[in-house]
Amino acid sequence: MADLLLRNVRPYAGPATDILIAGGRIARIEPDIAPPAGTPVEDGDGAIALPGLVEAHTHLDKTLWGLPWYRNEVGPGLLDKIDNERMNKRRLGIDPYRQSARQTVQSSVKGSTHIRSHVDIDTDHGMWGVEGVMTMRDEYRDIMDIEIVAFPQSGLLRRPGTLELLDEAMRLGAEVVGGLDPCAIDRDPKGHLDAVFALCQRHGKPLDIHLHEPGEMGAFSMDLIFERTRALGMKGKVTISHAFCLGAPDAALVDPLVAQLIELDVAIMTTAPASRPAPPVKRLLDAGVRVCAGSDGIRDTWSPYGNGDMLERAMLVGLRNNFRRDDELRLALDVCTVEGAKVMEVDNYGLHVGAAADMLLTPGETVAEAIVTRSHKRRVVKRGAIVARDGVPMRPAP
Amino acid sequence: MADLLLRNVRPYAGPATDILIAGGRIARIEPDIAPPAGTPVEDGDGAIALPGLVEAHTHLDKTLWGLPWYRNEVGPGLLDKIDNERMNKRRLGIDPYRQSARQTVQSSVKGSTHIRSHVDIDTDHGMWGVEGVMTMRDEYRDIMDIEIVAFPQSGLLRRPGTLELLDEAMRLGAEVVGGLDPCAIDRDPKGHLDAVFALCQRHGKPLDIHLHEPGEMGAFSMDLIFERTRALGMKGKVTISHAFCLGAPDAALVDPLVAQLIELDVAIMTTAPASRPAPPVKRLLDAGVRVCAGSDGIRDTWSPYGNGDMLERAMLVGLRNNFRRDDELRLALDVCTVEGAKVMEVDNYGLHVGAAADMLLTPGETVAEAIVTRSHKRRVVKRGAIVARDGVPMRPAP
Numbered sequence: 001m002a003d004l005l006l007r008n009v010r011p012y013a014g015p016a017t018d019i020l021i022a023g024g025r026i027a028r029i030e031p032d033i034a035p036p037a038g039t040p041v042e043d044g045d046g047a048i049a050l051p052g053l054v055e056a057h058t059h060l061d062k063t064l065w066g067l068p069w070y071r072n073e074v075g076p077g078l079l080d081k082i083d084n085e086r087m088n089k090r091r092l093g094i095d096p097y098r099q100s101a102r103q104t105v106q107s108s109v110k111g112s113t114h115i116r117s118h119v120d121i122d123t124d125h126g127m128w129g130v131e132g133v134m135t136m137r138d139e140y141r142d143i144m145d146i147e148i149v150a151f152p153q154s155g156l157l158r159r160p161g162t163l164e165l166l167d168e169a170m171r172l173g174a175e176v177v178g179g180l181d182p183c184a185i186d187r188d189p190k191g192h193l194d195a196v197f198a199l200c201q202r203h204g205k206p207l208d209i210h211l212h213e214p215g216e217m218g219a220f221s222m223d224l225i226f227e228r229t230r231a232l233g234m235k236g237k238v239t240i241s242h243a244f245c246l247g248a249p250d251a252a253l254v255d256p257l258v259a260q261l262i263e264l265d266v267a268i269m270t271t272a273p274a275s276r277p278a279p280p281v282k283r284l285l286d287a288g289v290r291v292c293a294g295s296d297g298i299r300d301t302w303s304p305y306g307n308g309d310m311l312e313r314a315m316l317v318g319l320r321n322n323f324r325r326d327d328e329l330r331l332a333l334d335v336c337t338v339e340g341a342k343v344m345e346v347d348n349y350g351l352h353v354g355a356a357a358d359m360l361l362t363p364g365e366t367v368a369e370a371i372v373t374r375s376h377k378r379r380v381v382k383r384g385a386i387v388a389r390d391g392v393p394m395r396p397a398p
Numbered sequence: 399m400a401d402l403l404l405r406n407v408r409p410y411a412g413p414a415t416d417i418l419i420a421g422g423r424i425a426r427i428e429p430d431i432a433p434p435a436g437t438p439v440e441d442g443d444g445a446i447a448l449p450g451l452v453e454a455h456t457h458l459d460k461t462l463w464g465l466p467w468y469r470n471e472v473g474p475g476l477l478d479k480i481d482n483e484r485m486n487k488r489r490l491g492i493d494p495y496r497q498s499a500r501q502t503v504q505s506s507v508k509g510s511t512h513i514r515s516h517v518d519i520d521t522d523h524g525m526w527g528v529e530g531v532m533t534m535r536d537e538y539r540d541i542m543d544i545e546i547v548a549f550p551q552s553g554l555l556r557r558p559g560t561l562e563l564l565d566e567a568m569r570l571g572a573e574v575v576g577g578l579d580p581c582a583i584d585r586d587p588k589g590h591l592d593a594v595f596a597l598c599q600r601h602g603k604p605l606d607i608h609l610h611e612p613g614e615m616g617a618f619s620m621d622l623i624f625e626r627t628r629a630l631g632m633k634g635k636v637t638i639s640h641a642f643c644l645g646a647p648d649a650a651l652v653d654p655l656v657a658q659l660i661e662l663d664v665a666i667m668t669t670a671p672a673s674r675p676a677p678p679v680k681r682l683l684d685a686g687v688r689v690c691a692g693s694d695g696i697r698d699t700w701s702p703y704g705n706g707d708m709l710e711r712a713m714l715v716g717l718r719n720n721f722r723r724d725d726e727l728r729l730a731l732d733v734c735t736v737e738g739a740k741v742m743e744v745d746n747y748g749l750h751v752g753a754a755a756d757m758l759l760t761p762g763e764t765v766a767e768a769i770v771t772r773s774h775k776r777r778v779v780k781r782g783a784i785v786a787r788d789g790v791p792m793r794p795a796p
Contacts, residue, residue: 069763072723274672275720303722304770305713315703316717322673324701325470365467372702376774 001025002384004357005035009044011351013366016046021357024383029353042379042386044361048370050333051351052113052358052382053310054340057208057241057269057294060100060117060136060146061129064299066397067093072304078185078212085301086124086154092301096132098398101140103298105397107308108143109388111360111380115144116208116294116344118151118178121169123161130169143387143395147344149208151178155185156192163195170203176239179209182221189224197228206237208269211245214277218245219253226260236265239343241294243268246284247277261289267343270335271296272313272320281321285331285339292340293317310336311362314371329368357384400782402755403433407442409749411764414444419755422781427751440777440784442759446768448731449749450511450756450780451708452738455606455639455667455692458498458515458534458544459527462697464795465491470702476583476610483699484522484552490699494530496796499538501696503795505706506541507786509758509778513542514606514692514742516549516576519567521559528567541785541793545742547606549576553583554590561593568601574637577607580619587622595626604635606667609643612675616643617651624658634663637741639692641666644682645675659687665741668733669694670711670718679719683729683737690738691715708734709760712769727766755782 001024008016011029020028020039035041062085064070070092074084088094096119107115119129130148137146150169152162156179170177177199182192200207213221222245229238246268248254261268267290270279284291293313298306314332317323323332341349348356359381364370380388387394399422406414409427418426418437433439460483462468468490472482486492494517505513517527528546535544548567550560554577568575575597580590598605611619620643627636644666646652659666665688668677682689691711696704712730715721721730739747746754757779762768778786785792 069767071764072766073725074723272672274670274714274718299770304724304727304766305717306770316672319703319714320672325472326702327471329702366469368470368702369467372697372704 003036003039004381004384004386005033005039005041006049007041007043008046009049009361010046011049013048013364013370019049021384024357025348026351026353026355026357047361047379048364048367049351050360050362050370051337051341051349051355052380053111053336053360054292054344055107055112055115055294055308055310056292056340056343057271057296058103058115058117059120059297059300060103060115061096061119061133062094062297062300063099063103064092064094064301065099065102065106070301072301074301081302082154086122088301089125096129097136100133100136102397103308104136104140104144104146105393105395108380108382109378109391109393110307110309110311111362111378112308112310113144113358113380113382114341114344114346116147116149116176118149118208119174120153121150121162121165122152122154123159123165126165127168127172130172130174134173142385143382143393145346147176148174149176149178150174152180155180156195157186157188166199167202170199170205176206176208177203179207181210181213182224183217184213189221193224193228197232197234200234200237201232206239207234208239208241210241212242214244215248216253218243219257222257226264226266229264229266238264239267239269241269243270243279244277246279258284258287258289262287265290267292269294269343270317272317274316274320278320281317281335282323282328282331285334290339290342291335292343293335309374311371311374315374318371326366326368329371333367333371358382401434401437402779402782402784403431403437403439404447405439405441407445407447407759409447411446411762411768417447419782422755423746424749424751424753424755445759445777446762446765447749448758448760448768449735449739449747449753450778451509451734451758452690452742453505453510453513453692453706453708454690454738454741455669455694456501456513456515457518457695457698458501458513459494459517459531460492460695460698461497461501462490462492462699463497463500463504468699470699472699479700480552484520486699487523494527495534498531498534500795501706502534502538502542502544503791503793506778506780507776507789507791508705508707508709509760509776510706510708511542511756511778511780512739512742512744514545514547514574516547516606517572518551519548519560519563520550520552521557521563524563525566525570528570528572532571540783541780541791543744545574546572547574547576548572550578553578554593555584555586564597565600568597568603574604574606575601577605579608579611580622581615582611587619591622591626595630595632598632598635599630604637605632606637606639608639610640612642613646614651616641617655620655624662624664627662627664636662637665637667639667641668641677642675644677656682656685656687660685663688665690667692667741668715670715672714672718676718679715679733680721680726680729683732688737688740689733690741691733707772709769709772713772716769724764724766727769731765731769756780
């Protein structure tokens, strides 16, 4: 919980000002602040100041970051990828503690200060992932706030014993219940959703469910999620990740879904995938739906892409949604900052007096320029301390 | 036409070797070459060697690179963007000579050695663009080979006088005739296509036509292009840029188009747009269709995105086409290298003895890693001379 005087920074690319941080919180935002005795001073050089980026959907436990290159020869289906990963996790040395630390540090140097991570739970690996990521997050608490979603990656009902492990993960301290494609993977939408919602009820925790199911199938699953959200009084406590079905071209299918997102305050997470139908970000934001973004897996056995840079994700959100205007690019940034913070229910998030001093300083004339340029010359502030400069972390990964 | 001994490089991420360049061409590829007297030696440090990247579709004359940030508040339609640009070109100081030089240098430091640029021709600006880019390419010939497409950005028949200007541009030395959306913009597909094909015939030059028209309209225009390609004996001499209609989900529409692409050896250029239907790259390559890629406009009044990095474009091609496997990412690289060279009919392109020594050296274990990492530590070789290191050009832009 550090003190710091940031000189000559431009919040959201506005006029230059100073920001005084005291005890890890923003104490004053005004020009020409005299540094209190003993407070370190950082010259911002006119950099844009943004609130810390929010990585609202990733898989810290499964990245191959820092390991030898993995030659991807995996088959095309979802189950090909699921089975390939589960069977090779130990062989490839995907140690959840070490790998999640590597990705956390990488995300930090790119400007993220908050991460929601799904963590695999299956009957082959039990609590290996959850325990590894929990140990890591305690050790790296000074650079990142991390929320853990207990995630049945290999399916829930189709692999008996998984539900009990999910329950155990919640008892160990996971903050969010996860789920996955109740039709397509578990082949039992009622059973799957009843089970994960029951876990939410038992532990008093929110839900964040992966829903890749497209078109009518996805709309059906989403409708079952809405029913349970309403019946169980979980308004504002459910996130649907991916939600490809919201990208269907059929208004008769999509419009009723959007109406229920609004009514039940269900949040949407998108990676802005270029090769799949994707939720219409501007339409949802305009309707008041919380829309956050994430990298999904970064350089893992599923996909070679990704680097944890949520400014790059903002660019991809912009490209996917054909955002060209400066006001649209601001929306893309919001999805990677304030909207993610709403989904994670982060207290005191933002660039205002009283907010936690979690910040990204990046060069640029405008917010749009910061997104399209994605400069390497970033400084990252977490709880008032500078934790990364120019891509170099103050504290390296294992 | 330089001499150079590259030590310890890995062509296409294969085994380490040396590459001897003599008179701007690759003379030998083998380990432990003794440097001929007077030949400079460059230690490759085990970098991957790739043939120079090929930017097969951009608009050098209209980038805002290096100018104050342009706040984009343009309307949503294609004509909004066309008219906004034409009306503001001089006001914003988009000098074709200076701006094309800036983008050429930027592309060079990212590893491109060949560019096909469409250059605007309209009745407001006449030859301003073509003359500026031609002067620039003479001056920057040591870092880039540039091919100019005479491009009727504001429409051809709808603005009388434009056709005569296009003819003049071809006489001045433009290498390729351009065209644009014969239905949607010119509202006269027969008239537009007859005119541009006539120019091709008169000057003995190929055609590269922008075709954004989606679905049935695009298929109709494409069919008219095929008719003329066949009738005029222009097999292998036509490129269709964007070709969104090939991304339609309707096989009954797309399959006959693909059959004609194969028969007439018509090439396809894609930017791999995330927000539009896009040509299916793997399917087309597998069928033997030449598929190249380009950045399109870079940071201009149309769009704020882009940086001229064709490794980033390879990543976007991969993301758009859901390429995850290493063999698929190699296809994405091919689209940004050899396929572009085929479309531009570049002589002696590639990494073989006798080829022009145009190369990118980049760190990485595999080609896929080079694409997803997009390191800044690149060295670029043009005609045997090192023209950029670590993002710094040997010769800066104005």
